[in-house]
Amino acid sequence: MIVGIHGIRCYRYLARAGTVELAGQALAAEWTAALGLPPDPRTVHAAYYSQLLHLGTTQGADEPEQLPPGAQRLLVDWVSALGAPAEVTMGPGTLPVRQAAGWLAERYGTAARRFAVLFCREVDTYISDRNSPRRAAVREEVHRVLSERRPRVVVAHSLGSVVAYEALWHHPVELDLLVTLGSPLGMPHVVFERLSLGEGNEEHKGLRPPKVARWVNIADIGDMVAVPRDLPSRFPGIDAHYDVSLGLVASHKATRYLALPELARELGPLLPAG
Incomplete structure (x- = not known):
C-alpha cells in the first residue's frame, strides 16, 4: 500500500465531500488516477489532515x-x-x-x-510554534494512519513532506520507500531551522528518518516551493534525487508530480504484480 500525505489547499476536498473520511477517499482516488493505478482503495490511502490547519476565511484573505x-x-x-x-x-x-x-x-x-x-x-x-496543539495533532493523525495501514511507501507532497518528515522522526514507522515531491524541507529561515524532530533527535536533522529504507526526492526545476531544489545539499539522508520539468503553470501541482515516469520507476518494484 501507498499512503499519500497532501500539501496545502486541500480543505476543498472536505468542503465538497462533507466528511473527513470522504475527503480522504476523494483525494486518494485522485492520486490513484494520477499514478496510473487501478482504482482500488487498498492500493492508495490518503492521510488527510487539512481540517486540522483550517482557520476559516475572511474578507481580503487573499491579500x-x-x-x-x-x-x-x-x-x-x-x-x-x-x-x-x-x-x-x-x-x-x-x-x-x-x-x-x-x-x-x-x-x-x-x-x-x-x-x-x-x-x-x-x-x-x-x-510557527513547534509546540502548538495543531502541529502535534497533524503529526498524530499521520502516525495513526501509518500505524493502521502499515504501507510500504509514503508519498508526500509540498507541506506534506514536512509533516511526513517530522512524523517519521517523532513516531518511527518501517517503510520501504519515502518519496518527497516539491518539498520545502530545506527552505532557509522558513522551514529548515524550524523543523521539530522530537526529543533527542534534533542533531539528526537532514538524515533519513529511522526505519525508512530509502528516501527519494523529486523537484521541478521551476517549482518555487522546492527551495533549495538540490535538497540533498541540506539532507544527506536522501538516497536519490531527480530534477524534472513539469512546465511553469504546473510546476508544483501534485498530480503532475505523481504522473512522472521517475516516480513510476521507483514505485514499480513495490507495487503488487498485475
Whole structure:
C-alpha cells in the first residue's frame, strides 16, 4: 500500500465531500488516477489532515497584508530565498510583504501571488510554534494512519513532506520507500531551522528518518516551493534525487508530480504484480 500525505489547499476536498473520511477517499482516488493505478482503495490511502490547519476565511484573505505577522515574515524570507533583491525584502511596515508578493507575480505569474498567500498562511499555521496543539495533532493523525495501514511507501507532497518528515522522526514507522515531491524541507529561515524532530533527535536533522529504507526526492526545476531544489545539499539522508520539468503553470501541482515516469520507476518494484 501507498499512503499519500497532501500539501496545502486541500480543505476543498472536505468542503465538497462533507466528511473527513470522504475527503480522504476523494483525494486518494485522485492520486490513484494520477499514478496510473487501478482504482482500488487498498492500493492508495490518503492521510488527510487539512481540517486540522483550517482557520476559516475572511474578507481580503487573499491579500498579503492580511496575513498574520509570522506568515508575512515567512513570505519575505521565502522570496529572499528565491533570489529577490534586498530592496524588495526591506522596508517599513507592510511594504516588504507587498513588494515580495509583487515580485513573485512578476517572476512566476499572477496566480503565484495568490498561491503564495495561501501557502504562507497554511505553512505558518503548522510551523510557527513547534509546540502548538495543531502541529502535534497533524503529526498524530499521520502516525495513526501509518500505524493502521502499515504501507510500504509514503508519498508526500509540498507541506506534506514536512509533516511526513517530522512524523517519521517523532513516531518511527518501517517503510520501504519515502518519496518527497516539491518539498520545502530545506527552505532557509522558513522551514529548515524550524523543523521539530522530537526529543533527542534534533542533531539528526537532514538524515533519513529511522526505519525508512530509502528516501527519494523529486523537484521541478521551476517549482518555487522546492527551495533549495538540490535538497540533498541540506539532507544527506536522501538516497536519490531527480530534477524534472513539469512546465511553469504546473510546476508544483501534485498530480503532475505523481504522473512522472521517475516516480513510476521507483514505485514499480513495490507495487503488487498485475
